[in-house]
Amino acid sequence: MLPDPERKLHRILLNYPSHKQGRMPEFRLLEAKTGRSRKDILLGLKYLEDHFYIEWPDKTTTQGIKVLKDDNDPPPARKSRSNLDYWTY
Template structure:
């Protein structure tokens, strides 16, 4: 499961180009996430390391390419059906 910032960045990078046909700027990412530019760039670097995005030119966000559109699913713990009757 991705940390909050990385998950938020991935959702923005997936959904924003669908409406505007371009990648959001660093200024817009700062506004949308409420984070500092260095935190955003660390999140983007982490997404690249994990294989979610490809970032060719590190100076230009327009070179970002989303490789995976879905984060890893959350594993849910199954609870016994009789939990409330035994506790």
């Protein structure tokens, strides 16, 4: 689970209308949407990259950011061993 500031930044990147065409929001827009400074946004992007949520090859711009996974990926399915598991989990 991501910390709240990083989760918000990740959701903005994920839901940005044209992220599928390779265009990401600029730093000015991220500052306006998150209410954070550029320094804090850079730290958040670095955190997301370190935890493999995004790929960010060019650190001077946001245009090369690729979202690798969604924060809401479902957990792996568990196989039920008995009827008791149904009632206890």
